[in-house]
Structure formats: structure tokens, C-alpha cells
Amino acid sequence: MEDLLIISNYYPPEKGAAANRIEQLALKLQQHHYNVSVVCPLANYPKGEVFPAYKGKFLVHENLDGVKVSRLWILPSVSKNLIVRLLSVFSFAGVLFFYLLFKKTPKKIIVQSPPLLLSFLSVFVLSFKNKKIILNVSDLWPMAALELNALKRGSFSHKVSLFFERFIYKNATLVLGQSNEIIQHVQEIIPGKRCFLYRNFPDHQIDQLTIVQDGNPKIKMFYAGLLGVAQGVLEVCQRMDLAGHNIEFHIFGDGAEKAAIETYIQNHPEKNIVFHGMLDRSELLQRLASFDVALVPLKTRIFGSVPSKIFEYGALGIPSLYFGGGEGETIVAENNLGWIAKVGDFESLNLVLGEISNTQKSKIQAMRKDVFERAQTHFNLDRQIQKLIAEGVF
Structure with a gap:
């Protein structure tokens, strides 16, 4: 079985679409005879608090349905204060940087983007280590941040984000995009980049439709x-x-x-x-x-x-x-x-x-x-x- 590592900011027992789709990718690749491992933060989403099972720990290794999960320390936060949020992002980013720099990792690695800083640091380290980097792009940042008015066009943060974005597209071995628009955008920035459409399909393993009648006429x-x-x-x-x-x-x-x-x-x-x-x-x-x-x-x-x-x-x-x-x-x-x-x-x-x-x-x-x-x-x-x-x- 080939070893394959996934780097993600979310993973169960965290809830939400991001954690679910990374778990489904990991489990499905495992079913196709890959030895899959995941690196992620200590579970904290969406409340911005480390889950009780992980509190007081710096590094946790566990096995979830055959997937080896390594959880790294993070200072979590959902604060609206920009400085506090940045401290949270940089806390995990710093630990992840040294983990990837000194830890032995497989030849093939899937890097989830966004978050943009985490994908930049991952691609930066892994490109020097001559890894096959499969960049899985679920949303376009900083473009999405501009559309949501979370970032000001032309600001220092915007310019840094554009540099990060171009760097990860250029240095990834190939790109998985969840939409045709993502693939179009990546190839406009890096012409000729190998891109593949990867929709976030679920895997409920449901063969028959179940409709429950609860008597509610509405x-x-x-x-x-x-x-x-x-x-x-x-x-x-x-x-x-x-x-x-x-x-x-x-x-x-x-x-x-x-x-x-x-x-x-x-x-x-x-x-x-x-x-x-x-x-x-x-x-x-x-x-x-x-x-x-x-x-x-x-x-x-x-x-x-x-x-x-x-x-x-x-x-x-x-x-x-x-x-x-x-x-x-x-x-x-x-x-x-x-x-x-x-x-x-x-x-x-x-x-x-x-x-x-x-x-x-x-x-x-x-x-x-x-x-x-x-x-x-x-x-x-x-x-x-x-x-x-x-x-x-x-």
C-alpha cells in the first residue's frame, strides 16, 4: 500500500462540511489501498475551543477508522478581534511548519486550501523536500475574501495573499479544483498547470431512499x-x-x-x-x-x-x-x-x-x-x- 498524507485545517470529530469532505476523501482513498494519514490541529471547530478529549495536549496521535491522525497544538479562537484571530492562525501554522520540516513524510501529500497561510507553508516546505504535492482547492482566496468584504483590495494583506496564492499554484505538482471556475482561475494564473475537477461528492453508502412520514402537513x-x-x-x-x-x-x-x-x-x-x-x-x-x-x-x-x-x-x-x-x-x-x-x-x-x-x-x-x-x-x-x-x- 502506498503512503499518502493529507494536511487539513479540519477533521472529525469536528463538524461541518470541511471536516466531512476531508474525512470522506481519506476513507475513500484508504478503500482504494492507500495507507492514509492526516495532519490537522487539535479539534476545536466551530466553537473555537479545544475539545475536552484534547485539552492540555501538544500532540495527539490516534487511529480513526484506519486513518492515522496526528493533531498538532493550536491556540484556537473565533474572536472578532483581528490580532487574536491572527495569533490563532499563526499558532498552528508555526507548529505545522516545524512538523513538516523535521518529520518524515510520505512521497505523496494532499494539501487542503484554504486556509491560504497553511497551504503556503505546507507547499513551501514540501517543495524543498521534493514531494508530490496535490493541492486540493475548495475555495479561491483571496478572491472570496474580497467578495465577502473580509479583505480590502490593494491592502498589504491582499498583496501578501496574492503572493501566497500564486506560489502554491506554481509549486504544487497538480491541482484538484472543486469547480470548473477554480480550474479556470488557476490556469489563468499559471498557464498549463495540470488541473483536475474533484467534486465534493458524499459517500453515505445509501442504496435506497428513506422517506419518513411524520404526519406534519406543512x-x-x-x-x-x-x-x-x-x-x-x-x-x-x-x-x-x-x-x-x-x-x-x-x-x-x-x-x-x-x-x-x-x-x-x-x-x-x-x-x-x-x-x-x-x-x-x-x-x-x-x-x-x-x-x-x-x-x-x-x-x-x-x-x-x-x-x-x-x-x-x-x-x-x-x-x-x-x-x-x-x-x-x-x-x-x-x-x-x-x-x-x-x-x-x-x-x-x-x-x-x-x-x-x-x-x-x-x-x-x-x-x-x-x-x-x-x-x-x-x-x-x-x-x-x-x-x-x-x-x-x-
Whole structure:
């Protein structure tokens, strides 16, 4: 078995799409006879606190489902104070730098980007050690930071980030991009760079669709995931109009907007919004069997971004109301995965909500079967990995 290392800022037991997709990549490569190991920080996401099992430790080695995981020390934080956040980023970055510099590592290494600083330091060290660097790009930074107004164009931070970005694209052996837009962007910066499309398909190992009838006549729509600025779930709660509609909106997750969302729901019971908090992945998947529609929002159209939730819910046979723009719209439309509302346009969102409300629940459940069958055919992680292996990516 060939050894292969994955460097990631997230890994279970942390929750969220980033940790889930890295775990699925690790497990799937392991199934295809790679000896996979992972280097990541001590588990701390999304609360910004080291999980109790890892507190007081500098380095933890563990085996999770056959994957060897090495967790390095971090000073975690979700503080809005820029200096505190930078200290947190640099704490793990510094430890990772010396770990990669002095630790014996496999010939083939997958580096997750973003975070941009971590991928830069990883590529910097590994390029000197003559490793095969497979750069897995899930979002385009600093471009996404500009679109989210988290970075000022032309600032010192922006210029440094552009240098980091160009460096990692140039020095990676090859690039995996989660969207065609990412591949287009990388090849504009480094013409001729070997790039491969790698969608964040799930691997639920579900062969049959399960629909749970709970007797609720209302159409149950949900959002599950990070409650952060990029998703804009608080604004969705504030501006969506469910008055007179046959729809309930349920929220599962945690993040920076959690407290504000809970307060808003308590103050507006008439809006038919229910908050459930963060659930374990297995429990969440069981609960979603009784839901009808998934809301997949982004606050603004982010070039290169394709939310993995599109594929996740497709594999569960749940149609999506996609409210994020970009390449995701094309995927939803071409695969008949649900409805599309124009990103950032709440008038468009409310018109679509009205359309969904007027759809019979039985019709939506029939639609679930079509979505499930479509996903089984087109969003197959195993076939995608086999194809990439055949092409010499890993």
C-alpha cells in the first residue's frame, strides 16, 4: 500500500462540511489501498475551543477508522478581534511548519486550501523536500475574501495573499479544483498547470431512499451547517416571507450568527422558524429523512464556490432551494435538483417559496425519488476517485 498524507485545517470529530469532505476523501482513498494519514490541529471547530478529549495536549496521535491522525497544538479562537484571530492562525501554522520540516513524510501529500497561510507553508516546505504535492482547492482566496468584504483590495494583506496564492499554484505538482471556475482561475494564473475537477461528492453508502412520514402537513424546509457570515442565514430569517405559506423553516448548526438567530426566532414566533442547534452527523442524517426541501444559501455569489451541500442533499434524495449563484446554479438546473432563487435577491427567494408552498407535499416526495436516482448516477464518489487514480492524480 502506498503512503499518502493529507494536511487539513479540519477533521472529525469536528463538524461541518470541511471536516466531512476531508474525512470522506481519506476513507475513500484508504478503500482504494492507500495507507492514509492526516495532519490537522487539535479539534476545536466551530466553537473555537479545544475539545475536552484534547485539552492540555501538544500532540495527539490516534487511529480513526484506519486513518492515522496526528493533531498538532493550536491556540484556537473565533474572536472578532483581528490580532487574536491572527495569533490563532499563526499558532498552528508555526507548529505545522516545524512538523513538516523535521518529520518524515510520505512521497505523496494532499494539501487542503484554504486556509491560504497553511497551504503556503505546507507547499513551501514540501517543495524543498521534493514531494508530490496535490493541492486540493475548495475555495479561491483571496478572491472570496474580497467578495465577502473580509479583505480590502490593494491592502498589504491582499498583496501578501496574492503572493501566497500564486506560489502554491506554481509549486504544487497538480491541482484538484472543486469547480470548473477554480480550474479556470488557476490556469489563468499559471498557464498549463495540470488541473483536475474533484467534486465534493458524499459517500453515505445509501442504496435506497428513506422517506419518513411524520404526519406534519406543512412542507418542512431546513438549513444545516455553519451559521457564519458567508451563509447569511440570519438575513434569510429576517427577510424570508413565510406568511400564508405552507412551509416551516428548521435550522441545524452553529457558528458566529447562532446567538443572533436564536434571539430573532424568540422575538418572531409568527415566522414558523425552529432552531435545533448542532447535531451529530449520524443523528442529523436520520432527522433529515422527514424533511422535504433543503435551503442552500450564500450571502453573495462567490466565484469558484460550489457548496458541497448540493451533492450531499442530492445523495439523500432531498431537493434543494439554491440561493447562492455561480456554478451551483448550473448544477442544480442541469440535474433537476430543485429550485433556484437569484442570489441576494429576497424578492426572488420569496417568489420561489410561494411556488414551493403551492406544490403538494406528495409531489415533492415524488421529486425526492427523482433527485435520489439522479444523484446515484451522477454524484458517485467511488467512480470519481477511480477515475482520478487512473489519471495518475494520486
